[in-house]
Structures are given as structure tokens and as C-alpha cells.
Amino acid sequence: ALLTGCSAGGLATLIHCDDFRAHLPKDATVKCLADAGFFLDEPDILGNRTMSNFYHDVVQLQGVAKSLHKKCITEMEPSKCIFPQQIIKNIRTPLFIVNPTYDFWQIQHVLVPTGSDPDGYWRRCRLSIQKCDSTQIENLQGFRSSLLKALSKLQHDKEGGMFINSCFVHCQTWMAETWHSSNSPRINNKTIAESVGDWYFNRKVTKEIDCPYPCNPTCYHMDFTQPS
Known part of the structure; x- marks a missing residue:
């Protein structure tokens, strides 16, 4: 069985991965894949903790703390425990992360939220x-x-x-163009699907980390400056 999701669904996959494992037979193969859900606890370009403040409000409003790892919430503010870098410290179920290093959603909402760019210096860069x-x-x-x-x-x-590639994209497992096709992004000549398959079926250790932009010509870069 494979629990997976992208974006907010990827974060939910991380949060509920071990619970999913617990509901299935002990002899079942159970793994989790989070796509574009590895949101960072990083300050924005002005030094504001935009994402941290947002998650604090989410935890308070939705009562998320009860779903977070007990060890984590005893050691730090519960809203910190919703960040994937804390969640993965306690996950026991085998986990695969698919994430672009230049995730356009995170660039637009974590690193450069519109309120932190009042003069529009980042306007075009945020879009492409x-x-x-x-x-x-x-x-x-x-x-x-x-x-x-x-x-x-x-x-x-x-x-x-x-599978951590250097593309300006967000979710990549739900589209054939990025998951597995002749034009899909590759690292070491392997698509995301091939890498996930090797990991899921225990064919080989799969830790694919791309070189920095703009080194990968196979990348699928979103460009929101182009007419739709």
C-alpha cells in the first residue's frame, strides 16, 4: 500500500503516514510518498516568519496539535511540529519525498509573499x-x-x-509530463516514476538530488508570465 498526496496532500501524507501504517496488517508492505509537501520554516526576503505565523494560526484554528507527534509537541511549539523537517524525525514508515528545490508555490508564498515585495522587484521572478x-x-x-x-x-x-530536482514547478507526480514520459524531468537519467519504483520495490537505494539551476535541461519550468 502507498499513501501519497501532493502539496497540502503531501503534508497530510507526512502527518498521517504512521497512522496509515497502523491500520493495515503487520505483514503488508506500506510506504508513503509526499509530493511538493515539504514546506520550509524559513523567513521571507524581509526576514518575516510568514509561513511560521501562518502555520501557528492553522494549528490554533483547526486544533491540529492532536494529530502531531507527541514527542515533538512536548519539546517545542506545536506549530513547529507541522513542518516536515520536524515530522520526518519521528516517522517510522518508509518515506519518499518528491520536491523541486525551486518550488514555485513556496517561492511565491514562503520566500517572496506579495506583502514582502511592495515595490515589485520580485514580480517577474516570482512568476518565472x-x-x-x-x-x-x-x-x-x-x-x-x-x-x-x-x-x-x-x-x-x-x-x-x-527525488529532489531543480525545476520551477510544484506537484510532479500527478502529470504524465513530469511523472514519466519522454520529456519528463530526469536526474541521472531516471524519471520520478523510475526512481519511486526502484525505492518502492526495494530494487535499489534511491536518493536523487539534482545540481543547482540552471544545470538540468530536462526540467519542466512553469512560466506564469506567458498567456494561458
């Missing part, structure tokens, strides 16, 4: 990584480094897997 200048790219590379650091535990988990 190909429109970013060198200073903006440097900021994005810092965001990439934060993601890789947050994933460090999973990198050393023998049962864990990951």
Missing part, C-alpha cells in the same frame, strides 16, 4: 525562474540549500528515498 536576475537567483540558491539541509535526516535513512 527564467526571469530572475543574478541577485534573485542567489536568494533562490539559498532557499535550495535550506531544503537540502532540512532533508538531511532522510538522506541518511536507509529506507527513505527522494
Whole structure:
């Protein structure tokens, strides 16, 4: 059995992964895959904790604390425990993370929310990584480094897997174009589907981490500056 979801569904997959495992027979193969749900607890370009404040409100409004790991909420503010970098410290079920290092949703809502760019300096870069200048790219590379650091535990988990590419995209497992096709993003000549398959069926350890933008010509980059 495979529990999976993308974006908010990817976060929910992380939160409920072990509970899902507990509801199935002990001899069943159970794993979890979170796509584009690895939201970072990072300050925005002005140093504001926009995402942290948002999650604090979510936890308070929805009473999420009861679904979070008990060990975590005894050690820190419950809203911190909803961030994936804390969740993965306590997950026991084999886990695979699919995430772009330049997740456009996170760039637009975590790193550069509109309220933190009143002069519009980031307006075009927020919509297309190909429109970013060198200073903006440097900021994005810092965001990439934060993601890789947050994933460090999973990198050393023998049962864990990951496909972390350098594309300006969000969810990638639900579209054939990004999941598995002749034009799909690849790392070491492997698509996301091939990497997930190797991990799920225990064919090989799968820890695919891409080089920084703009090194990967197979990337599927969203461009919101183009007419739809």
C-alpha cells in the first residue's frame, strides 16, 4: 500500500503516514510518498516568519496539535511540529519525498509573499525562474540549500528515498509530463516514476538530488508570465 498526496496532500501524507501504517496488517508492505509537501520554516526576503505565523494560526484554528507527534509537541511549539523537517524525525514508515528545490508555490508564498515585495522587484521572478536576475537567483540558491539541509535526516535513512530536482514547478507526480514520459524531468537519467519504483520495490537505494539551476535541461519550468 502507498499513501501519497501532493502539496497540502503531501503534508497530510507526512502527518498521517504512521497512522496509515497502523491500520493495515503487520505483514503488508506500506510506504508513503509526499509530493511538493515539504514546506520550509524559513523567513521571507524581509526576514518575516510568514509561513511560521501562518502555520501557528492553522494549528490554533483547526486544533491540529492532536494529530502531531507527541514527542515533538512536548519539546517545542506545536506549530513547529507541522513542518516536515520536524515530522520526518519521528516517522517510522518508509518515506519518499518528491520536491523541486525551486518550488514555485513556496517561492511565491514562503520566500517572496506579495506583502514582502511592495515595490515589485520580485514580480517577474516570482512568476518565472527564467526571469530572475543574478541577485534573485542567489536568494533562490539559498532557499535550495535550506531544503537540502532540512532533508538531511532522510538522506541518511536507509529506507527513505527522494527525488529532489531543480525545476520551477510544484506537484510532479500527478502529470504524465513530469511523472514519466519522454520529456519528463530526469536526474541521472531516471524519471520520478523510475526512481519511486526502484525505492518502492526495494530494487535499489534511491536518493536523487539534482545540481543547482540552471544545470538540468530536462526540467519542466512553469512560466506564469506567458498567456494561458
